[in-house]
Amino acid sequence: MIALKALRKNLFKSLLIFLSITIAVMAIFLISSVSQGVIGMYSKMIKTDGDIIITQKGISDTFFSNVDISLIQKIQNIEHVNSSYAMIVGASPIGHIPIAGIYGTTPNHFSHYKLSSGEYPIESEVILGENLAKQFSTKEINIANRKFKISGTYKSEIGFEEGGVVMNIADAGALFNRSASFILVSSLSVDKIDEIVEKISKFNSDIEVKTTQNFVKEYNQFKIIENSSFVISFLAFAMGLMGIASVMSMIVNSRKEEFGIMRALGKSRFFIIKNLFFETALMSVSAYLFALILSLGILALLPHIEMLQGYVNGTLSISSALYVLASTLIMAFLGALIPAWIASKTDPILLINQGCA
Amino acid sequence: MIKASNISHFYGKEQVLYDLSFEIGSGQFVFLSGESGSGKSTLLSILSTLLQPSKGELFIDGEIISEIKNIDIFRQNRVGFIFQFHYLINYLTVYENIALAATEDKKQNINKILTELKIAELSSRYPNEISGGQRQRVAVARALVNEPKIIFADEPTGSLDSNNSLIVYELLKNAQKGGTTVVVASHDMNIENYATEVLRLRDGKIL
Known part of the structure; x- marks a missing residue:
């Protein structure tokens, strides 16, 4: 009082x-x-559809990582592996936008991006996140001095993705001069994740294999x-x-x-x-x-x-x-x-x- | 009731009270008189437990003041204060100002005292909404609310006109008649008419 x-x-x-x-x-x-x-x-982007992440060894950021995409073939043959896909994560000026995220992925991961219009991209095509699409009324866009046809737009709950473009991993590889930034693997059984991690680690001494859970916990960024x-x-x-x-x-x-x-x-x-x-x-x-x-x-x-x-x-x-x-x-x-x-x-x-x- | 034993006080190197010893009996009306700088305010501060003397001891009801562990509770239960300026808290109403001073068991006294001092109608007003004389009456009511054994007043009429001064004297006299010991430090010689005992100070000594 x-x-x-x-x-x-x-x-x-x-x-x-x-x-x-x-x-x-x-x-x-x-x-x-x-x-x-x-x-x-x-974290959500990495954890979605993936229990295990493979990056280049000793790299502090996935932006700088380069992993051989052919590992996917070997991974698919491991017991209890459900699926695997590769991604390239990069950033570049897009049209008049000074910087935006570019996600190159294998076609089996396209379904992660919910189409709101058009088709998923084929070679030299991109789909735009809805936030980015608001900035363009053209049918083509320039990314790092290359022209890409806009084949559609997509929705994503992840803000980064809504403001970026998605393309085939081969096109992204040509842009960023790498095979894949990381490979994500999903397991058929949670109990088998550690076993799969161990097996993948033996494929190549230049890679780092972690559960996505541990990766998020330890990620320097x-x-x-x-x-x-x-x-x-x-x-x-x-x-x-x-x-x-x-x-x-x-x-x-x-x-x-x-x-x-x-x-x-x-x-x-x-x-x-x-x-x-x-x-x-x-x-x-x-x-x-x-x-x-x-x-x-x-x-x-x-x-x-x-x-x-x-x-x-x-x-x-x-x-x-x-x-x-x-x-x-x-x-x-x-x-x-x-x-x-x-x-x-x-x-x-x-x-x-x-x-x- | 109050016993001062060889009390001296210094402000830095300057001595303002010199080896004072006296007793004040219960139910007395004591007038502390003296010129400016005579030491009466310092003596009043010591007697009212607000100031520890540099030397000597003060006893109230046989208790040695310097040895009392919780002087706050002692002060709240035994002593009432009236200052030259009313010193009411300006964001509290008249009632709340008195309630702030009251101990839990004495809160029931508030309305009775307000009525006795003829300020009941002011209870919900703020200090800046009442006159100077009314404020000082509220200050008297605040001093009386815990039914203290002693009331100390420092120039209680210093900022009042003669009519309001008379009212305050009468209130203090009534308190004394009710058994309260009243000690007043003042320049105003009119108080002598109400006093049962006068302590005259000059240059820190009792004459």
Whole structure:
């Protein structure tokens, strides 16, 4: 009750704290959601239709990987293998678009891309993701100085793919000068995956064979994204913390007389600290809810911004939301700690000294 | 009730009180008088437990103040304060200001005191919505709410006109008649008419 009235009384300064928490929390929400979204999209792309992934050994990114596509023939003969397909993942300017994803795949994987119009591509043809297709009204497009006929458009739940083109792996191989970026293998039985991994590993010493589950866990790019996201979130947290601490210091300074009255009336130091923490917690929780609503709105808008071609996507899980709530409360607690401590040490004697004869 | 034993106080190297010893009996109305700089506010601060003396001991009801573990609770239960400026919290109503000072078991006194001090109709108003005299009456009500054994007042009429000053004196006198010890530090010599005991200070010494 006292806390609420005090917040209302110090409306401008309370609003400053509210805003600094809102901005910090939104930054944490957005950076972690977008990074999780990017990781989620790529993981999904790799995990779909595949239990095992084969890449070139010692390569940090699938963009640089080159695997011999003829391995597919041998893999198909392994017991318990259901299917396998190869992919080339690359990026190139497409028409007037400065950069877009290019997915070259074996025809047995075309069904992964749900046609919304036209036909799957044959040689020198491509199908465009719906997001990318919005940018072209022509029947042909230029990719790395080669002309490709547009044979259709496709839908995909994965933002990367919606903003890219799909072509035959032979055409992609010619563009990027490689056989395949990776080969994905699906097993007939989950129990047999490790056995298949072992058998494929023996085919060639230049390849790295992993379950897609392990690949996603160990993939360097994901670690870079996660670490960058953590650093930016930490900086946002620190900025929020400094914002709370500095405004709370101003608030405490302007309310010294009030704390002196409380001390003179016999209120304990704990009473003052508790009230200031409660005020900060109230602002933090309301700023958190406000930031959550704003972030959800922005995350819902992101996939519809044509300029981003679906590459920036965000997912916000309940666990992330709870993690950010805990961070917000810690931020509020730490930010209010020193100002509240100083407030609680207000000497009530100042009330007599002010009127001292 | 209150016993000061060889109390001295320094602000840095400057000594402001010199070896003061005196006793104040229960139910007295004590007037601490003196010129500016005589040390009366410092002495009042020490007697009211807001300030620890540099030397000497203060006893209240036989308890040595420097040895009390929780001075906050002691202060809340035993002592009431009235300051020169009303020092009400401006975002709390009159009722809430008094309730802030009240211990749980004394909250029931609030309405009774508001009525006795003829400010019941102000209970839902904020300090900036009432006059200076009314604010000081609220400050008196806040000091009385826990039925303290002692009330300390520092220049309680310093910011009031003569009519309102008289009202505050009467309220303090009534409290004393009810058994409360009242200690008032003031320049206003009119208080002497209400006092049962006068402590005159000059240059930190009792005359």
